[in-house]
Amino acid sequence: MASLVPQFMVDIWDSFPPLLQFLITSTSQILIVTVGIILIVAFSTYFERKVIGAMQGRVGPNRVGPMGLLQPFADVIKLLIKEVVIPEKSNRFLFVIAPLLSLIPALATWAVIPLTDTFVIADINAGLLYVLALTSVGVYGVILAGWATNSKYAFLGAMRSAAQIVAYEIAMGFALVGVLMAAGSLNLGDITRAQAGGVSSWFVWPLLPLFVVYFISAVAETNRAPFDVAEGESEIVAGFHVEYSGVAFALFFLAEYANMVLISALTAIFFLGGWASPFEGWTFLGDDNLLRQPSLIWLFAKVCFFMFTLFWLRATFPRYRYDQIMRLGWKVFIPVTIIWIAVEGVMAWLRIGPWQGLAG
Amino acid sequence: MLTNYVPVLIFLGIAAAIGILLLGIGFLVGSGSKDDEKLSPYECGFEPFEDSRMKFDVRYYLVAILFIIFDLEIAFLFPWAVSLDTVGGFGLVAMAIFLAVLVVGFIYEWKKGALEWD
Amino acid sequence: MFHAILFYTFAAVLIGAALGVIFSKNPVHAVMLLVLAFFQSAVLWLLAEAEFLAIVLVLVYVGAVMVLFLFVVMMLDINVERVEGGFTKYAPFGLFIAALMVIELVQIIWFRSSGGARSGGFAANPEGYSNTEALGAVLYTEHVYAFEIAAVILLLAIVAAITLTMRKRPGLKQQNISRQVAVKRDDRVRLVEMDAETEQ
Numbered sequence: 001m002a003s004l005v006p007q008f009m010v011d012i013w014d015s016f017p018p019l020l021q022f023l024i025t026s027t028s029q030i031l032i033v034t035v036g037i038i039l040i041v042a043f044s045t046y047f048e049r050k051v052i053g054a055m056q057g058r059v060g061p062n063r064v065g066p067m068g069l070l071q072p073f074a075d076v077i078k079l080l081i082k083e084v085v086i087p088e089k090s091n092r093f094l095f096v097i098a099p100l101l102s103l104i105p106a107l108a109t110w111a112v113i114p115l116t117d118t119f120v121i122a123d124i125n126a127g128l129l130y131v132l133a134l135t136s137v138g139v140y141g142v143i144l145a146g147w148a149t150n151s152k153y154a155f156l157g158a159m160r161s162a163a164q165i166v167a168y169e170i171a172m173g174f175a176l177v178g179v180l181m182a183a184g185s186l187n188l189g190d191i192t193r194a195q196a197g198g199v200s201s202w203f204v205w206p207l208l209p210l211f212v213v214y215f216i217s218a219v220a221e222t223n224r225a226p227f228d229v230a231e232g233e234s235e236i237v238a239g240f241h242v243e244y245s246g247v248a249f250a251l252f253f254l255a256e257y258a259n260m261v262l263i264s265a266l267t268a269i270f271f272l273g274g275w276a277s278p279f280e281g282w283t284f285l286g287d288d289n290l291l292r293q294p295s296l297i298w299l300f301a302k303v304c305f306f307m308f309t310l311f312w313l314r315a316t317f318p319r320y321r322y323d324q325i326m327r328l329g330w331k332v333f334i335p336v337t338i339i340w341i342a343v344e345g346v347m348a349w350l351r352i353g354p355w356q357g358l359a360g
Numbered sequence: 361m362l363t364n365y366v367p368v369l370i371f372l373g374i375a376a377a378i379g380i381l382l383l384g385i386g387f388l389v390g391s392g393s394k395d396d397e398k399l400s401p402y403e404c405g406f407e408p409f410e411d412s413r414m415k416f417d418v419r420y421y422l423v424a425i426l427f428i429i430f431d432l433e434i435a436f437l438f439p440w441a442v443s444l445d446t447v448g449g450f451g452l453v454a455m456a457i458f459l460a461v462l463v464v465g466f467i468y469e470w471k472k473g474a475l476e477w478d
Numbered sequence: 479m480f481h482a483i484l485f486y487t488f489a490a491v492l493i494g495a496a497l498g499v500i501f502s503k504n505p506v507h508a509v510m511l512l513v514l515a516f517f518q519s520a521v522l523w524l525l526a527e528a529e530f531l532a533i534v535l536v537l538v539y540v541g542a543v544m545v546l547f548l549f550v551v552m553m554l555d556i557n558v559e560r561v562e563g564g565f566t567k568y569a570p571f572g573l574f575i576a577a578l579m580v581i582e583l584v585q586i587i588w589f590r591s592s593g594g595a596r597s598g599g600f601a602a603n604p605e606g607y608s609n610t611e612a613l614g615a616v617l618y619t620e621h622v623y624a625f626e627i628a629a630v631i632l633l634l635a636i637v638a639a640i641t642l643t644m645r646k647r648p649g650l651k652q653q654n655i656s657r658q659v660a661v662k663r664d665d666r667v668r669l670v671e672m673d674a675e676t677e678q
Contacts, residue, residue, distance in 0.1 A: 019480060022363070022366070023366070026366065026367040026370055027370055027374070029367070030367065030370055030371050030374050031374065034375070034378065038378075080382075080385055080386055080389055080390070081389050081390055081391060082386075082390055082391070083390045083393070084386050084387060084390050091504075091506070093507075094507075094510075096383065097510075099379065099383070100376060100379040100380065100383070103375060103378070103379045104372060104375040104379065106375075107371070107374075107375035107378070108371045108372045108375045110371070111367055111368045112368070121367045121368075121371065122364055122365065122366075122367040122368045122371070123364055124364045124529070125364075125529060125608045125609065125610065126529045126530060126608075126609070126610060128438075129438060129530070129533040129534065129610070130368070130533055132434075133533050133534075133536040133537040133540070134536075135541075136431075136537055136540070136541025136542065137536065137540055137541055139541075139545060140513070140548075143548055143552075144506075144510075147506065147552050159420060162420075162545065163420055163423050163424075166423060166424065166427040166542075166545065167423065169427070169431075169541075170427060170430040170431065170434070173431070173434035174434065174437075177434060177437040177438065177441050178441075180438065180441035180442055181441040181444055184441075184442060184445060185442065185608075186608070186610055246386050246390050247382055247383055247386025248383065248386065250382065250386070251379055251382060251383065323477040323653075326475070327475075327655075331470070334430075334466070335466075338459065338463065338466075341459070342456075342459070345452055345455070345456065348444055348452070349449070349452060365529070369521070418643050419643075420549055420553070421546065421549060421550065421643055422640070422644065424542075424545055424546035424549050425635075425639040425643070426636065427542055427545070427546075428542040429632050429635050429636055431538055431542040432542075432632060433632065435534050435537060435538055436625070436628065438530075438534075438610065439530065439610045439611070439613045439614030440614055440617075440618055442608070442610050442611050442614050443610075443611045443613075443614030443615050443618070446611070446614070447614060447618045447619055450618070450619055450622075451614075451618035451619060454618045454619075454622045454626070457626055457629070458625065458626060458628075458629040461626070461629040461632075461633050462629060462632060462633060465632065465633040465637070466636075468636060468637060468640070469636060469640060472640050472644060473644070474640050476652070
């Protein structure tokens with residue numbers, strides 16, 4: 001390492017006060033992670049169009065670059081040079097602020113996501129609470145966009161989406177309480193470590209109902225198909241972003257996809273052991289076998305799997321009707337989660353499952 | 361502990377900066393030809409009948425209020441779930457009573473039809 | 479030093495946002511400024527090492543209470559002239575409340591600084607100390623009565639909200655899914671035996 005960097009640069013670095021060093025390192029870490037997320041988002045649009053194309057017997061994008069791989073960049077450039085129309089009756093300030101308000105929580109939640117065993121930008125104790133708080137803030141972008149536009153379609157879309165997000169957030173919160181009970185910590189790194197020991201000790205098994213509830217609620221939270229009544233192009237044209245164009249629309253799009261990647265990562269961390277290898281418990285592979293080592297690649301593979309599932313859902317299911325969505329959120333998911341929390345309480349009492357090691 | 365939160369603040373700032381930067385590029389680079397029709401609210405080609413910010417069904421308020429109550433419940437559950445092994449059986453019973461009271465409320469909502477969406 | 483800079487910056491923004499809530503004409507702007515104020519106070523709580531309270535403030539107030547405010551403000555189109563007309567009418571009462579608050583605040587600060595109750599800042603927490611766990615350890619054991627009373631208050635809130643806002647609209651047609659699923663052939667089809675009609 002030292003040979004790669006000239007000595008005078010090391011000296012300059014050492015002369016900085018520790019606070020400045022800390023600020024510089026974390027800022028650069030944040031920039032790397034953010035650029036990584038934006039790249040993943042760009043390619044997940046390509047991935048989505050290819051996957052859905054294949055499921056519908058089409059080719060998908062194949063013109064720009066080899067196999068259409070440069071398609072995302074073409075889309076970005078197109079969106080950047082389009083006009084941003086601000087309707088005359090809208091509230092201009094809130095109209096411009098709204099996409100920012102959806103983007104900021106979608107990106108900033110990544111601060112507490114442990115990407116590898118050792119790397120996390122902000123190793124805070126209350127990581128899970130932070131995730132839940134920022135998720136609940138994401139609803140502002142949608143509501144404000146719908147209101148600021150001053151168009152009936154946008155307003156209807158925003159109200160639908162707000163009530164839906166709110167209903168599923170409760171189910172999500174309860175499901176996370178279940179995860180907490182099993183892990184005993186709010187720190188996402190500790191939650192992952194609590195699932196050490198390979199595929200059989202992941203939380204997906206003892207918390208299977210919560211896993212299902214969490215993932216489906218997460219789909220509803222991001223307004224993805226089959227819960228995309230907020231956009232409902234057949235009824236309310238495009239919902240809350242009907243009047244958004246160009247880069248303002250791109251920000252909403254970026255926020256939606258960043259949220260999808262985020263919920264995939266969170267589901268992987270809470271229920272599938274995050275960066276841990278599924279073969280961790282296979283001792284016959286030998287101690288330093290690469291397959292058993294935790295790494296970013298495992299997390300990435302799990303994220304890809306959930307992203308694929310999201311696209312798969314979109315290609316498979318027709319859109320839910322609004323009253324059905326509300327019924328599922330309030331009358332199915334909340335009772336299921338409450339019952340499972342009670343079951344977990346009994347399991348913890350009797351010291352079975354993940355609670356075996358607890359001191360009496 | 362506090363130093364752990366500084367990157368979070370920086371991240372919030374950087375996320376905002378990225379959004380503002382992109383919007384700025386969009387406004388600078390984006391082509392523009394202002395036109396009265398283009399700037400009018402979209403309503404399938406009709407003139408809009410009235411201001412679109414209309415009164416809404418009171419049901420939305422009810423959903424929002426119930427959401428606040430359940431959110432508080434979750435806020436109460438979090439410290440309990442974390443300290444499950446320190447509060448022991450006593451805490452377990454305390455939480456069981458707490459949840460039972462709220463399940464009564466939930467059943468009340470259900471029976472009154474407050475969860476019905478029609 | 480760094481700590482102090484952070485404190486004064488966020489406190490200044492907090493006061494600015496709070497003033498904006500009062501003075502902005504647009505109620506939606508006022509709600510958004512209130513959201514900003516909550517964020518700033520959350521940061522101030524973080525500076526006082528109360529991470530659980532800080533994040534729960536964002537979760538409950540910004541994520542839930544303010545959403546309700548936004549709903550109400552957006553959907554009840556508030557008549558600005560009428561609201562301004564009420565200003566002079568309610569001003570004496572408002573001033574009275576303000577004076578009361580100022581007296582209370584001064585009193586607290588006065589007693590804290592003169593009596594022995596003054597604390598010399600917070601003791602640094604040991605490594606690995608979790609705010610949430612510490613709270614949980616006492617909330618469900620020592621303060622269990624307060625905790626159960628909270629449950630009853632929440633139950634009361636549920637009942638009150640439903641009594642105040644539930645309206646049954648007459649003439650609604652609803653889909654009853656369990657009845658739909660439980661339908662048998664006999665509920666829908668009736669076989670009628672009758673003699674074949676013959677021409678006379």
